[in-house]
Amino acid sequence: MAREDEERIVDNEEVSHPTDVDEVAGGRQDNELSLPSGGCCNPASRGHRFLALVFMCLLGFGSYFCYDNPGALQNVFKRDLNLTSTQFTLIYSIYSWPNVVLCFVGGFLIDRLFGIRLGTIIYMLVLLVGQLIFACGGILDAFWMMILGRFIFGIGAESLAVAQNSYAVLWFKGKELNMVFGLQLSVARFGSTVNFWVMQPIYDYVSNFYKGHRALGVVLLLATCTCVMSMICALILGWMDKRAERILQRNTNPAGQIPKLTDVFTFKPPFWLVSIICVAYYVAIFPFIALGQNFFVDRFGYTPAQANTVDSLVYLIAAASSPFFGLIIDKVGKNVTWVFTATLTTIGAHALLTFTQLTPYVGMSIMGLSYSMLAASLWPLVALIIPEYQLGTAYGFCQSIQNLGLAVITILAGIIVDHSGGEHMWLQLFFMGWLTIALIATGVIWAYNNKHRGNLNMTPAQRAQFVSAELYQHFE
Numbered sequence: 001m002a003r004e005d006e007e008r009i010v011d012n013e014e015v016s017h018p019t020d021v022d023e024v025a026g027g028r029q030d031n032e033l034s035l036p037s038g039g040c041c042n043p044a045s046r047g048h049r050f051l052a053l054v055f056m057c058l059l060g061f062g063s064y065f066c067y068d069n070p071g072a073l074q075n076v077f078k079r080d081l082n083l084t085s086t087q088f089t090l091i092y093s094i095y096s097w098p099n100v101v102l103c104f105v106g107g108f109l110i111d112r113l114f115g116i117r118l119g120t121i122i123y124m125l126v127l128l129v130g131q132l133i134f135a136c137g138g139i140l141d142a143f144w145m146m147i148l149g150r151f152i153f154g155i156g157a158e159s160l161a162v163a164q165n166s167y168a169v170l171w172f173k174g175k176e177l178n179m180v181f182g183l184q185l186s187v188a189r190f191g192s193t194v195n196f197w198v199m200q201p202i203y204d205y206v207s208n209f210y211k212g213h214r215a216l217g218v219v220l221l222l223a224t225c226t227c228v229m230s231m232i233c234a235l236i237l238g239w240m241d242k243r244a245e246r247i248l249q250r251n252t253n254p255a256g257q258i259p260k261l262t263d264v265f266t267f268k269p270p271f272w273l274v275s276i277i278c279v280a281y282y283v284a285i286f287p288f289i290a291l292g293q294n295f296f297v298d299r300f301g302y303t304p305a306q307a308n309t310v311d312s313l314v315y316l317i318a319a320a321s322s323p324f325f326g327l328i329i330d331k332v333g334k335n336v337t338w339v340f341t342a343t344l345t346t347i348g349a350h351a352l353l354t355f356t357q358l359t360p361y362v363g364m365s366i367m368g369l370s371y372s373m374l375a376a377s378l379w380p381l382v383a384l385i386i387p388e389y390q391l392g393t394a395y396g397f398c399q400s401i402q403n404l405g406l407a408v409i410t411i412l413a414g415i416i417v418d419h420s421g422g423e424h425m426w427l428q429l430f431f432m433g434w435l436t437i438a439l440i441a442t443g444v445i446w447a448y449n450n451k452h453r454g455n456l457n458m459t460p461a462q463r464a465q466f467v468s469a470e471l472y473q474h475f476e
């Protein structure tokens, strides 16, 4: 490839790799560049980025698939391991509690010590080991071992999600970032949904050869294969990223700043508001779905199987619609408006389910669409607020307080149900209250962003102008 062509590829915003201010200002000028020819092998090409995206998305598949294994085999767990409901819920809460702190530390370690590549591989390994211990606990009928496995799995899974977000920003910031977040969520939620479809039939098949807790342990061991597949993706992606960094001479921290845990105190108000939305929105979705089976049985007279089908609709619709919302948001920008709309329509969905006799399929479909709209517009906002060298810390912090919210609210939700004599109205009002907090926080971001002429609710064209203006100031 001629030298001029090589330089054109690197200088062209359309085809070059990361395009934020630091990148352009930082590392690339005057460098000797040797880009390999051939579309897909060239890390600056769109084809190459989309190949990396396939591995980025599959990173989360194993984690989401295995996270919901107990939910898909709830009756089997209780019967084969002789568990009470409280012991069963411990399998889920032991996942969240350590992450109230560890996810933040995990994100920081990506910024400060491991880097994204090594961090991803380490967290993937922790997750894999956790799932293996969980499965062995099943085979040996050792509940304590299963809880230990789930604890380790949780540490790996949430920090892996931080690494996955950081990879997305590194490869797609200023390009198709919202679509990439949507696609990642889509594959992840497809993982949860496939888990609900296949785990029971696999258990029934394995029961021909093993019985009771052994059969359960073997099925969990088979589920571990999805984590092995994700591990292979982490290794391939790590290799691709190292190669891209070398060829593009990428530098995400040109000023050589050293991230510190205390950096979080210097983050601007919109980041705190995004964190509040992250808690207030997700506590009205995940715990609602976790406790959804009883809601649909009591309120709509469904059988448990029918209730499960309608309950899992949110994830199924999110799996299908997230990339489309991402694509649209990439085209029109205005992330804050999308977050506001998603929160408002989620309140509407809860209201339909609570106050009307309309089939719950309508409310749950609206909730699925709203959830995917929110995920595709909210998480990319963090990358617009926080510099790249602190992104692990920032995403880690958001997920830490999200885990705190989920751990506490799931318990509170259980208490509300117990004290309202099976009447779900109060719990629904509780969820709608949290969504109202998310709505107010979004309004405050909008006002703050307007006042400070920020880029959070701009169109892509306005954002490009905004970046050039900042770059101009940078060199002035």
Ligand SMILES: C[C@H](NC(=O)[C@@H](N)CCCCN)C(=O)O
Pocket (backbone or CB within 6 Å): 063, 064, 067, 157, 158, 161, 185, 375, 379, 399, 402
């Ligand atoms: C995108 C968002 N991610 C999260 O909520 C993270 N805490 C990762 C969850 C991992 C699954 N156990 C989402 O899933 O909507």
